[in-house]
Amino acid sequence: MREKSQPSRREWLSFIITAIILFFLQPILPSKMMAAEILIMALPTLAFILLLGYTGQLNFGTGSLFAVGAYTAGILLSRYNVHVLVAIVAGVVITCIVASVMGFFCIRQGGLIFALLTLAFNQIIWFVIFQWRSLTNGADGIWGIKRTFIDFGLFSIDIRPSFNFYILVLIFFLLTFFFVKRLIESPFGKVLQGMRDSELRATAIGFNIVTYKWVAFVISGMICGLGGALFALHQEYVGEHLASWVTGGEIVIMGLLGGTFVLQGAVIGSGVFIFLSDLLNRFKFLAMGGGWLFILGGVFIVVVMFFKGGIYGGAEGIYQRLKGKILIFWASDKI
Amino acid sequence: MISLSLAGLLSQIFNGIQFGVLVALLATGLSLIFGMLGIINFAHGSLYMLGAYLVWSVVQVLDIPGKFWFGLVFSFIFMGFVGFIIEKFLLRRMYGQPVVYMILITFGLLLVIQQGVGMIYGTNPLPLGIPPLFRGEVSLGLFKYPLYYLITMCLGLIVIFAVWFFIERSTWGAIIRACAEDPETASTLGIKTVNVYTLTFALGAALAGLGGGLHAPMIGGLQHTIGGLIILVCFIVVVVGGMGSIRGALLAGIIIGIIRGLAGLFWAPASEIVMFIAMGIILGFRPQGLLGKKIIT
Numbered sequence: 001m002r003e004k005s006q007p008s009r010r011e012w013l014s015f016i017i018t019a020i021i022l023f024f025l026q027p028i029l030p031s032k033m034m035a036a037e038i039l040i041m042a043l044p045t046l047a048f049i050l051l052l053g054y055t056g057q058l059n060f061g062t063g064s065l066f067a068v069g070a071y072t073a074g075i076l077l078s079r080y081n082v083h084v085l086v087a088i089v090a091g092v093v094i095t096c097i098v099a100s101v102m103g104f105f106c107i108r109q110g111g112l113i114f115a116l117l118t119l120a121f122n123q124i125i126w127f128v129i130f131q132w133r134s135l136t137n138g139a140d141g142i143w144g145i146k147r148t149f150i151d152f153g154l155f156s157i158d159i160r161p162s163f164n165f166y167i168l169v170l171i172f173f174l175l176t177f178f179f180v181k182r183l184i185e186s187p188f189g190k191v192l193q194g195m196r197d198s199e200l201r202a203t204a205i206g207f208n209i210v211t212y213k214w215v216a217f218v219i220s221g222m223i224c225g226l227g228g229a230l231f232a233l234h235q236e237y238v239g240e241h242l243a244s245w246v247t248g249g250e251i252v253i254m255g256l257l258g259g260t261f262v263l264q265g266a267v268i269g270s271g272v273f274i275f276l277s278d279l280l281n282r283f284k285f286l287a288m289g290g291g292w293l294f295i296l297g298g299v300f301i302v303v304v305m306f307f308k309g310g311i312y313g314g315a316e317g318i319y320q321r322l323k324g325k326i327l328i329f330w331a332s333d334k335i
Numbered sequence: 336m337i338s339l340s341l342a343g344l345l346s347q348i349f350n351g352i353q354f355g356v357l358v359a360l361l362a363t364g365l366s367l368i369f370g371m372l373g374i375i376n377f378a379h380g381s382l383y384m385l386g387a388y389l390v391w392s393v394v395q396v397l398d399i400p401g402k403f404w405f406g407l408v409f410s411f412i413f414m415g416f417v418g419f420i421i422e423k424f425l426l427r428r429m430y431g432q433p434v435v436y437m438i439l440i441t442f443g444l445l446l447v448i449q450q451g452v453g454m455i456y457g458t459n460p461l462p463l464g465i466p467p468l469f470r471g472e473v474s475l476g477l478f479k480y481p482l483y484y485l486i487t488m489c490l491g492l493i494v495i496f497a498v499w500f501f502i503e504r505s506t507w508g509a510i511i512r513a514c515a516e517d518p519e520t521a522s523t524l525g526i527k528t529v530n531v532y533t534l535t536f537a538l539g540a541a542l543a544g545l546g547g548g549l550h551a552p553m554i555g556g557l558q559h560t561i562g563g564l565i566i567l568v569c570f571i572v573v574v575v576g577g578m579g580s581i582r583g584a585l586l587a588g589i590i591i592g593i594i595r596g597l598a599g600l601f602w603a604p605a606s607e608i609v610m611f612i613a614m615g616i617i618l619g620f621r622p623q624g625l626l627g628k629k630i631i632t
Contacts, residue, residue: 112373127604290453296446305425
């Protein structure tokens, strides 16, 4: 079986439609920076969904990889004044290296142990970031990251205005999104899904499941790193709290809220999470004791219990039911 | 500057054992729940935290001698009830579905309990002193050791032994083990497996509450985030000891506690990270943990 290597017309169409929809995310939200944050946080969520939905592994360590990307880009931008794109690429490359080491140890164990090992690695990375003061400033974090110009030689683009920055994030997000989309439809992605359903069968067919899992883990890590690098530009500050397991937990919530078995769930999940947390934080009594997380935790439990497919899955279910009803109605009318 | 003395070393080892026993108390509950439901309970740390806050509340409200111990018993019973509610109304609906969802529910519970306590009690640290009768130190030959630490250590060991005895030697324990091993056969023999699940979860939660209450006076000030710090150590202990093994949890708790204590002697920040490295090394040689059964995949 040989898959086609060029995107079909249908895929181009969906690319353009997604781009248009996401473009109009920024006028409808309270601020353009919030829209940019949603797309940035959608990147690690996408990475999480890639692992949970398509290989069946629950990764609690996305936060640390996100932080590695953020710190790499942040340090390069604030201290060495490098080109913005170089900083982003460096963030992805360093995260790739860290994720390869982390993945090497984690993927050998399935299910529960995998989740705990990623959590353990998350803490180790947090510890290194927290203690390596000469490089990371420890608890102070990296200040003075400047979002300025992207210099292309002949011309340069100013990414200080939030609209321009949003477009930059949008481009990166769309490229990643369609890369992942094509990845899971490729033979490689099919092997991953086969492994998720039955590891034994995949091994029996002759696939080296350890390598496949490892590659999937590293790809997912690189996406986290990209998100982190963009986050450093967005916040113009990087702190050690990014590497704590709370960030990883938030990404888990975003993934589950949106829906773990579709990639679109990443944007929906991070959008709902960030919008809700912003909204809930406006109430004083909720912002004080971290009550917004209390409500989000409750919403999360309800989603996990009753809407396995998350918001996307729930909406799709309703749509399918309505479509069925309309069809029946239409057909009965004809008869 | 490291000044090593035998007394300092010994007292650090004692600290390690004491911490290990307390963690093992929590890990026993975690291990029980794992053996029965096959899940890792992320909310266990929050239950521990809630237990500590309950003891604090009882100590504030009551004004009788021995109010701390009364609070401890109250915390044990009340947390058992909380565990009962959680299993009955949340987890029970998830049986038969992928384990990932049950883990995620416990993760949601973690947020709800932790932030709920943060909203009710505020985020400022609440100090809870050591009960007056047990202040002071006892002399153990080479060094002096706080009496309360010694008491909690003994109490923790007694409770862990009692749980072990209950599970391994009593008739009820036999029923619990039967349900963990083969729920279908157990139910054909007339055992209501669902009720056994509830009981086990409630017992695990009660142990978490007891551990939290015992630990509370040793923490400088109670905060709603203390659960997050201890739960990672518990996970390490459960994994290293072997999932579902009580003796393994105790052994691993003491080993990890001593390693942590000794590492703290050389470089204080390292004490948190050495545990993870120890876990990595032990799992590298024995993936099923120290006393765990071989994992069949």
